[in-house]
Amino acid sequence: MSMKVKDVDFDIIENPAPTSHLWKQWKHMSTRSVWAVTKTSERNMVGSVVWNEYDDLCFLGFYLLAPEYRVLKMVPKYKAHDTPVDGPLLENFQISSNDFHAALMNYKSLDLTQKFVKDLSKEEWEQFLKYDQSVTGRDRHEFLEIYFKKLDYTFGIVFYEKTDNIVSVISAVPTGHLEKKLFKISPLFANSTDTAFHAMKAISDVMLDQHPNATLVVYLVGILDGSFTALQKFFKDLNIKSGISGITLYSDHYPQQGDLDKVFIPHNSSCHFDY
Known part of the structure; x- marks a missing residue:
């Protein structure tokens, strides 16, 4: 040629x-x-x-x-030497905007106020950063500045109780090729299960209004600690089978970070490294 x-x-x-x-x-x-x-x-x-x-x-x-x-027989030898510790399984669940909204219709709404992250004042933004750090165990302000303020295709919602304390945060971002209309819902941090489902109900309204033909993707970590199991049960009750995204292999035990009880959906797709 x-x-x-x-x-x-x-x-x-x-x-x-x-x-x-x-x-x-x-x-x-x-x-x-x-x-x-x-x-x-x-x-x-x-x-x-x-x-x-x-x-x-x-x-x-x-x-x-x-x-x-x-050859296959060499795998145990390599694994025992380099990556003897298995991390949690990373699963993904997919659901349409319409089905997601319909599935949440019967969940109760709470007496909470909400505000889009892009509309937060300087003081509210600082409060948001402190809440994020209390949940994740990390100072992520540089990443969050880019994610919420410099990218025009992401959006997030913050939820407040009557005392103006933050009780939940949820976000959505397009993922994959635009023509596939895939949106990743992440993160979802909440102080309780009821609050988490209130937040999902709120974002389902936005997604149905702005992206009615979208498919939503949720990545969950297969561990029993924290609040991941609440959403695993939610999707399985809808007869939605999980896809396997991967498993992380570690050279040593990786310490969990943050307050897992408030983490319903981790932020990153490769969320093994978050928690």
């Missing part, structure tokens, strides 16, 4: 011979490579990974493992 880009003619070659000069030229373009070799006199290759860094971009790729080390 012949091609031409900016007055440079070139051919496409598949699978050049091991003795081809192309491999030597390719090797010199790589800025770093790390190799695992056998502890024998032959020093045979076990595996390698290539790191390329140029034009202010970094690429980590071309991870190769010799065939004899790829």
Whole structure:
């Protein structure tokens, strides 16, 4: 196959011979490579990974493992050495805006006031940040500044009791390709289960009004601590089967962060690292 880009003619070659000069030229373009070799006199290759860094971009790729080390029986050995601790399972539940709204119709509404995050005053924003930190155990103000103030496609709702204390926060953000009309509902922090369902009911009104044809995605962590089980039961009662998004493997036990009793939906899709 012949091609031409900016007055440079070139051919496409598949699978050049091991003795081809192309491999030597390719090797010199790589800025770093790390190799695992056998502890024998032959020093045979076990595996390698290539790191390329140029034009202010970094690429980590071309991870190769010799065939004899790829077999299934090697997995327990690698896992026992590098990632012996299994993290929780990450599940996802999907439901249409219409079905989500209908499912919440019979849940009671509470005597709470609500305000969109984008409409918070400076003092209210600081109060919101303190509430977030009390739940997550982290100072996330830089991330939240970007998420709520610099992105024009995210929105969140804050809920207050009569004493003006924050009792819940819920948010939605588009995810995936726009034509798929997928929205991730996250996070959902609440001081009680009733408050959490009040918040979901409120955001279901917004989603049905603004995105009636959307599909909503909720990512939940498969652990018994905290409040994740409340929504797992909610979706399973609707006969919505969960999809498996992944599982995180740890080199050591990862300490849980924050107040899990108030976390009904974690913020990040890769939420193993949140909690």
